[in-house]
Ligand code: ATP
């Protein structure tokens with residue numbers, strides 16, 4: 376498939392670390408579900424990215440299957456979209472080496488996610504963490520996608536992928552399509568329940584900071600009860616009240632009500648009244664996802680078959696682009 380093909384494609388992925396949370400769902404996965412009907416879609420469990428921070432091997436193995444199952448449970452239809460595991464398609468790692476040799480160090484030194492994670496990890500920073508965005512660029516560019524649906528935090532990485540693609544095309548001739556980020560404003564940045572100024576994240580050490588898609592009703596009740604709030608009476612979408620803004624936004628997206636209706640409903644109310652209602656909305660929203668998750672994982676071999684099939688389909692597309700890249704670079708074809 377060349378960059379000029381008329382097939383509209385989308386590609387995205389999430390790391391199998393911990394389990395997916397409401398931020399992942401609202402910022403990314405729910406958009407994938409929407410996109411799959413309009414695009415030829417590739418959704419990847421990016422296990423090689425997870426290795427950039429120390430992982431327990433058994434947990435990584437379990438989290439890879441869990442993440443794939445959660446894609447399906449969230450509404451990704453494996454008959455429409457290709458669901459696969461990154462490390463099952465060797466082209467991702469090979470292409471990363473090739474693109475590494477074109478990417479200036481200082482492009483990577485500017486990456487905010489690297490800088491933030493490096494500070495947290497101290498001495499544990501490895502080259503993979505630094506190189507993370509080039510692996511991500513490979514993931515994307517190999518599939519020639521038109522759009523890449525992600526949360527706000529990934530915008531800079533997408534710009535880098537475009538820069539790498541542009542540089543390759545300039546030097547070696549038109550090869551990669553420059554993908555557009557697809558960042559839906561609503562839900563693009565769901566914040567931690569413990570701090571309305573930092574994003575909800577799988578790697579936050581406090582589980583109270585996030586609502587996981589597989590949390591029980593009791594977990595959810597407890598987390599929302601203990602969520603940080605302010606002392607102002609009356610709930611509003613006021614960016615100066617980050618915790619209030621975040622909880623109302625979650626309520627708004629999950630309930631489907633308009634911001635105006637929500638503000639008027641909660642104008643004279645405090646968090647004590649609001650929190651049980653939010654709990655109910657979240658619990659009800661997650662129920663069908665959790666039921667579907669149990670179904671997907673109950674049938675032995677079902678998920679494995681989806682991933683096996685996905686890797687074959689993904690491998691064909693990625694292999695074609697990689698072959699083209701190798702040829703453009705002047706690498707001798709295998710004899
Ligand atoms: P980690 O904390 O381990 O880096 P993460 O929670 O950021 O993980 P990823 O697997 O890196 O999750 O992200 C998967 C997708 O979810 C990406 O498209 C990312 O932009 C999106 N995403 C992650 N966190 C949020 C959030 N808080 N709000 C909206 N979107 C998010």
Ligand code: LTN
Nearest residue numbers: 386387388389390421511514515
């Ligand atoms: N870095 C992304 C995960 C990711 C991704 C991708 C997203 C890896 N490769 C390709 C979109 C397209 C993150 O969410 N942390």
